[in-house]
Amino acid sequence: MSQFTELRGLYHLRETIGSGGFAKVKLAYHALTGEKVAIKIMDKRSLGEDLPRVKTEIEAMKDLCHQHICKLYQVIETETKFFMILEYCPEGELFDYIVSKDKLSEEEARVFFRQIVAAVAYIHSQGYAHRDLKPENLLLDEDQNLKLIDFGLCAKPKGGMDSQLFTCCGSPAYAAPELVSGREYLGSEADLWSMGILLYALLCGYLPFDDDKIPSLYKKIQSGKYDTPSWLSDESKSLIASMLQVDPKRRVTIRHLLAHPWLMADAQCPVEWHSKYKRCLDEDCLTELAVHYGKTKKDMEASVSEFKFDYLTATYFLLLEKKMKGRPVRLLNKI
Numbered sequence: 001m002s003q004f005t006e007l008r009g010l011y012h013l014r015e016t017i018g019s020g021g022f023a024k025v026k027l028a029y030h031a032l033t034g035e036k037v038a039i040k041i042m043d044k045r046s047l048g049e050d051l052p053r054v055k056t057e058i059e060a061m062k063d064l065c066h067q068h069i070c071k072l073y074q075v076i077e078t079e080t081k082f083f084m085i086l087e088y089c090p091e092g093e094l095f096d097y098i099v100s101k102d103k104l105s106e107e108e109a110r111v112f113f114r115q116i117v118a119a120v121a122y123i124h125s126q127g128y129a130h131r132d133l134k135p136e137n138l139l140l141d142e143d144q145n146l147k148l149i150d151f152g153l154c155a156k157p158k159g160g161m162d163s164q165l166f167t168c169c170g171s172p173a174y175a176a177p178e179l180v181s182g183r184e185y186l187g188s189e190a191d192l193w194s195m196g197i198l199l200y201a202l203l204c205g206y207l208p209f210d211d212d213k214i215p216s217l218y219k220k221i222q223s224g225k226y227d228t229p230s231w232l233s234d235e236s237k238s239l240i241a242s243m244l245q246v247d248p249k250r251r252v253t254i255r256h257l258l259a260h261p262w263l264m265a266d267a268q269c270p271v272e273w274h275s276k277y278k279r280c281l282d283e284d285c286l287t288e289l290a291v292h293y294g295k296t297k298k299d300m301e302a303s304v305s306e307f308k309f310d311y312l313t314a315t316y317f318l319l320l321e322k323k324m325k326g327r328p329v330r331l332l333n334k335i
Ligand SMILES: COc1cc(O)cc(Nc2ccc(C(=O)Nc3ccc4c(c3)C[NH2+]CC4)cc2)c1
Pocket: 017, 018, 025, 027, 037, 038, 040, 057, 061, 070, 071, 072, 086, 087, 088, 089, 090, 091, 092, 139, 148, 149, 150, 151, 152
């Protein structure tokens, strides 16, 4: 018997695939499509002061729909729990992938970094800064594509991306000098610094600034001085240096990154960062849903376009995933 009545008939729960902090992540099957999902389960009582982080993340995820951002399909909130039904990313964290390979070749690092640049360019274009970019927050899906996760620390400044933030957050080793100095900062500029740390980790297999003691780590970050190993090409060194600029006003911007020579080296084209998801609803998915629920297409379109992040939203997105992967746009059990 499913221990969560809220999920009964909607999702078939399987094993726990991750747990930590205030959440547990379980593998599940979406009943109507048979598609695999990950369900992040949080107990409100153990969330404590982290409760606002969950609400921040849920609201951000409802705005963000991109091929390199882990998709939120549905949210179920009860008196005691939050359930976030999320995109399935079975190949684990980029962090573990780097560790397993010691470090990545420039070619492989470029493929991943292009996807990271695309995801960050997209969230910045939507007015969000992630503020916790690190390999642990980048998961690999079944096609070895990266999916950005954990928007619990993201910010959508009310005055837009040019207005200053104050909250010091994220992981120390990836935090920008202006952030660790307690100065006000722009979320977009802090994200670019973290991306410099990320690229360095991809190419070197270790961090440019590291220390067991936080005060010493902060001094190293504020100095901006780091080791550049011999295996790094001149182009890689130059790109990393343009992101690890202590002065945020001298730091490269995401716009410049999109067409940076290092990023274009193998692909000969700028990074395509726009979302591949269309604004208009997919006709085949609407037809299948209308048949299943015995509604007219017009009524079905009206219901789906409300995007309430209920079971209908999840079913629509999972049908769309099936279509994008060349699988039949069919629901499993008809009425
Ligand atoms: C927005 O996306 C988010 C936000 C967030 O706060 C957390 C997550 N976390 C996820 C963690 C894991 C998975 C996942 O799919 N993991 C997974 C799936 C299958 C298997 C494994 C892991 C491990 N090997 C066995 C098969 C998905 C989201 C996302």
